[in-house]
Amino acid sequence: MxxxxxxxxxxxxxxxxxxxxxxxxxxxxxxxxxxxxxxxxxxxxxxxxxxxxxxxxxxxxxxxxxxxxxxxxxxxxxxxxxxxxxxxxxxxxxxxxxxxxxxxxxxTPDFFPPAKEVAVLSRARAPVRISFSGGGTDLTYYFMKNGGVVLNASIALYAHATLIPSAGPEINVISHDIDRHEHYPSLRALLDNPDKGLLSSVVSVIRPDFGFDLFVHSDFPVGSGLGGSSAVATSVVAAFNELRLDKWSTYEIAELAFQAERLCYAISGGWQDQYASAFGGFNLIEFDGKRNLVHSLRLEPATSNELEECLVLCNTGIEHNSGKIHKQQREDFNNNVDRSQQLLDMVDLCRRMHKHLIRGDLNDFGTSLHEAWTIKHGLSSAISGNTLDTIYKAALDAGASGGKLLGAGGGGFFLFYVQPRFRSAVSAALKAHGCTLSTIRFEQEGVTSWRTKVA
Incomplete structure (x- = not known):
């Protein structure tokens, strides 16, 4: 008693x-x-x-x-x-x-039995992004010398993370997307493992002082070109951040996700994905050797609503390896293969598309997507291919104003801008090539985290 x-x-x-x-x-x-x-x-x-x-x-x-x-x-x-x-x-x-x-x-009125403190878990979800222009200029080896800029928006497809702390030191990391379960008796064992997956690489950056079970699943397929691995890393960082007293800023969440994915797990790529997933919404992101800056765009509701109606997300069903493509592009850069003009053109196009977007000039914006495809097509032979070129041509022949491959290229998702009167024809042409189509809903919020009681 x-x-x-x-x-x-x-x-x-x-x-x-x-x-x-x-x-x-x-x-x-x-x-x-x-x-x-x-x-x-x-x-x-x-x-x-x-x-x-x-x-x-x-x-x-x-x-x-x-x-x-x-x-x-x-x-x-x-x-x-x-x-x-x-x-x-x-x-x-x-x-x-x-x-x-x-x-x-x-x-008694002045004394209530204190509620027993129960275990809590944290959850987080981070959106993926569609990139309109500027991809390639967010690579460190490029923007350190020339500066870079990208234009992107997050969409309502998410990576979901659930973190359940435990009293003991054991760590379980489970990815439902790739059916992988990593078990470690302690953090030290995880840090010493040379074959860590992406999720364990995030843990190695954060280095929590407690044991836990971590579960991750996603709304999108692996290799989609939507920045999925970055959304996964961002969601895991945010799940740990939810349990902290001194919360990391949104910039810090993006930087930790970049560190885990690009440096520790060694997936080659740029910076835009982590920022897009962490901040959410429409963003113009500028890169240089000192401070990257995320400029959130305020669009008229009519503009964002109309853009949702005119964009078609097209899953080609072709898996791609963005890291491999980025690695090849870096080798080209190191071997003095001159892509400078294409990247300068990409920066110029990105600035123009930004103006089209904030002014609501969507037809010009849609046509500019074709310019983005043309420029990106010239960056590497691995970006496209016969099947992808055929799919793209079929969409334009059916009435699409423009489009581009999302991510590094080589497969994954196309994004097309299609005016209403051509939507049916474009959809039929893409389905005839075995593609799966979906609509787009923009996500104005970035990564979100919360706590709840363990059931």
């Missing part, structure tokens, strides 16, 4: 005089009577004692001879709301009992 009410408790066979002493010790003027098993069998108030003594009772008589057996008690765990209502209608104390009737707590 709890210390705060132990002085109010008397055994049923103790004398009445002991109950009087217990009543005097407590502010509620109530004695609690229990049997040998600590089951609450009655209560005594000053009024009960007075009536007993006036009737000829003796202070040496056992308490059970005069106790009140008709008392109001509630199960331990009764909600605060229910107790408040009882006190508000006049009760000044309520015993709380376990399933055997044993006294566990004694609730």
């Amino acid at each position: 709890k210390d705060h009410f132990k002085d109010l408790v008397v055994k049923h066979d103790q004398p009445v005089v002991d109950a009087i002493a217990a009543i005097e010790r407590g502010p509620t003027q109530i004695a609690l009577v229990v049997d040998a098993e600590n089951v609450l069998v009655g209560v005594l108030t000053n009024g009960d004692i007075r009536r007993f003594l006036v009737g000829g009772g003796q202070t040496s008589t056992p308490v059970h001879e005069c106790m009140n057996r008709k008392f109001h008690a509630l199960p331990h765990g009764t909600s605060r709301e229910e107790l408040l209502k009882l006190f508000d209608i006049g009760y000044n104390a309520v015993p709380l009992l376990d399933e055997l009737g044993k006294l566990v707590e004694f609730a």
